Amino acid sequence: MSGPTRAPTLADVAASAGVSLSTASLAFSGNKPVSAATRERVLAAATELGYSGPNPLARNLRQGRSGVVGIAVGQLSTAFRDPAALAMLDAVSEVLGAAGLGLLLMSDDDEHARLPLDAVIYDICGRETWAAYDDLVARDVPLVVVEGPDWPGSTYIDIEHRAGSAALAEHLHALGHRDVATVTLAASHPQREREAGLRDVFPHARVLGECESDVAAAQSLVAHHLDDRGPVTAVVCQSDVQAAGVVLEARRRGLRVPGDLSVAGFDGVATPWLDLELTTVVQPLADKGRATAEAVLGRIAGAGVTDVLLPVALRVGDSTGPA
Amino acid sequence: MSGPTRAPTLADVAASAGVSLSTASLAFSGNKPVSAATRERVLAAATELGYSGPNPLARNLRQGRSGVVGIAVGQLSTAFRDPAALAMLDAVSEVLGAAGLGLLLMSDDDEHARLPLDAVIYDICGRETWAAYDDLVARDVPLVVVEGPDWPGSTYIDIEHRAGSAALAEHLHALGHRDVATVTLAASHPQREREAGLRDVFPHARVLGECESDVAAAQSLVAHHLDDRGPVTAVVCQSDVQAAGVVLEARRRGLRVPGDLSVAGFDGVATPWLDLELTTVVQPLADKGRATAEAVLGRIAGAGVTDVLLPVALRVGDSTGPA
């Protein structure tokens, strides 16, 4: 009877190869030298038994690491609708993947306390409280926060929201604009900083409202404002996707951009489905992602907290013109 | 000296509470009844010692499960640019999250053999080989394949590509179209099936080319075809995002849609930044995601392979009209 033979373990392989368990382990991990002959004997035994390599769960327990990094991004559906978030995620994944770490999506409400995470990235603009925070702190899980609340003990990755926004505002001022309105993100660190930068130049800028970074959301937000917009000659948005929504809605209502209305964004993402290039503040999304991932690696390796602040650059496109 | 006290373990808690290790474990897991008094004593001891709950790594080893499900989506940057993929991912995440499972992103080239995965979802239209496949099979990791290659032993989630495409084609035929061109996805199961459905009605449909599901990619693909398109009166795309690209490019070149050219897509996703509603084949993305997640749960629970085939529906919008 062969029966329901359980999967072979490293001990089986070692026995079959005629070596000790520890030697077999070394043959796989390479953590200490093993003679070529022995290694081959072990690998041959493994192949013969159908052993598919050391059980990751066992290794994880022994080493105290899971190889998995969590990334909190709010609601998946909305978070990834913004190309800026994707560009950032892409860079994070690339660096972590190269280091052999996996990236686990954490949505807002799920119960993730039962998952072993080596570190967590918090990248939710617009959310400054988090149910899981206390638990992560209690479990001593390193936390890397991107443009988020300055939680004690966490590494902080940020960009120059305020200076960038101010530069953009100055560009509009130089074009002769004096009455500027703005569309903001939900109350959050980036929202406050970007608005502050705008107010450095236009202290009385009118807030049309807040919405998430989504074309349709911005469109419906500004819809009724555009028909009766008073003296406003420019709308500054806190994301390019919002700006795209404003451009589309303005046109739908017969306004020329930038002739009748200048529109500006933030992020510097590609909007190929828009036939003009947005004037915007370009942030180094890939750099931000890489810096985030490297902060994670550092924290996992036990390094101290080192915050990162990245520069941004004004890019003048075709969506802004003389007042 | 307090020294660098290592984190407390369940054994410490049990000792401090004056109960056995096994009882302390039961107090946390609730897997067998424990008297209320005992449980409270254990929890109190845990709080006092700063014990943050059973170590997930240890539990995972003992239970032989990691609570993590991998999802292979190709390159992150391109995969999530398509709202269809996001809608699907969203549903997957919701169901798995409710079951306490985490979702780990697997990009193409990373080395994920070292991660413990309870199951893997393969959702890469346009890729029919996968370096990790052999390894997953060797490790007996359940595989759920979405619209992908029919790999032995894996659960198969699919939609009615062919029937849907054929229905769309018949709609165009009824409108009088006779010369139809198509933009396809990369060679893959969906690509073949959707094209077959089109050819059920238009056997000689001309393939303009293949590209990924991306607005800009479709735009540049069809750019030169549109100026000299011969008798073609309609373009059928294999995704809505591609269709949006074709619409935009057609307009840029002075063609009216659907006046001069009818354009159709596939998926049924929202394109708010397009001022018309695409004629398309609507697939139940959320259902597909849920079915996928439920298949995963079933396989993890040890159930056998049960494939799923979901229906689609033609939605006639404003992007198609009489030839």
Place this chain on the structure above:
DNA sequence: CGTTTCGATCGAATCGATTCGATGCTAACC
């Protein structure tokens, strides 16, 4: 009062590796 039953608790085995310290053996050196 003796016996059965059931719930609460405990002790010990177990999950499957990694890794530390010790040992044996061979080669190099003086």
Place this chain on the structure above:
DNA sequence: GGTTAGCATCGAATCGATTCGATCGAAACG
């Protein structure tokens, strides 16, 4: 030739829980 290195290998401890089977007491029952 004796001593010293140094490499390969091994045995045993360890990571931190879960879970099976046994035990103990008290309540229920005849």
